[in-house]
Amino acid sequence: MGRRVESIAFCLALVLAGAAGGFHLRAQAPAAAPQAQAPMPPPPPDTAELRAQYERWRTEFKTWGKWGNDDNKGTTNLITPQKVQSAARLVRNGIVVSLAPPVPQTAAADVQPAGVFRRTTNNITEGGTTDNYQVSYHGLTVAHMDTWCHFFENGMMYNGVPVKGNLSPETGCAKGSVMNWKDGVFTRAVLYDIAQLKGVDWVEPGTPIRRADLEAWEKKMGVKAGPGDVVLLYIGRWKRRAAVGPWAGQVAGYYADTIPWMHERMPAFIGHDFNIDWNPRPGWEGMRNPIHVAVLNWMGINIVECLDLEQAVDVARRLKRYEFLISFAPLPVEGGTGSPLNPLAIF
Secondary structure, eight states: HHHHHHHHHHHHHHHHHHHHTTEEEOOSSOOOOOOOOOOOOOOTTTHHHHHHHHHHHHHHTTTTTOTTTOOOOOGGGGGGGHHHHHHHTOOOOOOHHHHHHHOOOOBBBTTGGSOOOEEEEOBBBBTBEEEEEEEEOOSSSSEEEEEEOOOOOOBBBGGGOOEEEEEEEEEEEHHHHHHGGTTTTTEEEEEEEHHHHHHHHSSTTOEEEEEHHHHHHHHHTTOOOTTTOOEEOOOOOHHHHHHHHOOOOOOOOOOGGGHHHHHOOOSSEEEEESOSBBBBBBTTTTTHHHIIIIIIIIOOOOEEOOOOHHHHHHHHHHOOOOOOEEOOOOOOOOOOOEEEEOEEEEO
């Protein structure tokens, strides 16, 4: 089994290394492009209570120092060798599925101009050619991971690392960069099929996905996320996009009451097929991306978003199995705030 794990990880490393050729990566602001939106709905009844709790959670849910003052991996520390071996045993059917959508090569409602993946084919000769890639991967369409360098609070990154002196336009992140994950992630994934839970093809944009939804799914399927896992939230984003077209500004994402759930479970990554934060957020005006801040800054949980979970959902529904091995690795960009990804689900 050890050789099999090494073989899978080595193949993935080769794929990522090949993809890295010619990349020019830039960061873009996490906000979506402006577009016409429906009037803001009224705040949910629990909004004021959650806002008050959120302020307390800023201190209560911090894991700073839990894995040492110089730690840069946060809850990824929970992916132990034993965790890797356990995840490898989830491979039973030999089915491998990509969790990344094709990179966008034209602008759309959910693809800002900077987010268009520009592939330039260079001089074509009788012997071959090369090409260059350029993309601003942070945003709403490219499958990617975020690191601590992406979101700050009061001038501080995760684990109390000050932004000043650790981040510059020339060198990027001195601490908290994507290089902390260059050896890859190889662990258990748990798929939360909220569309199936609600009996719909997709969850309508703007719907808050609450803790009660996650726990209802766990009770229904008898599976739940734990330490070092990757949580994958499926709302049918890509299925809806294919049916009605792209959109931005409204997301069926994790609601604020899932934050204590995340702190209790301590996953290595929180994943989604869109941006992880629910939106719009009436009653949360002036609060930028509450879920991003809570996981990246307080708890040391990383993010993988804009995943295409459609194939994985089809396989999981057919096999009636919602836990499987997941593996991915970022491009080893020194100082990088994240990376495009092509995660693999292995059943």
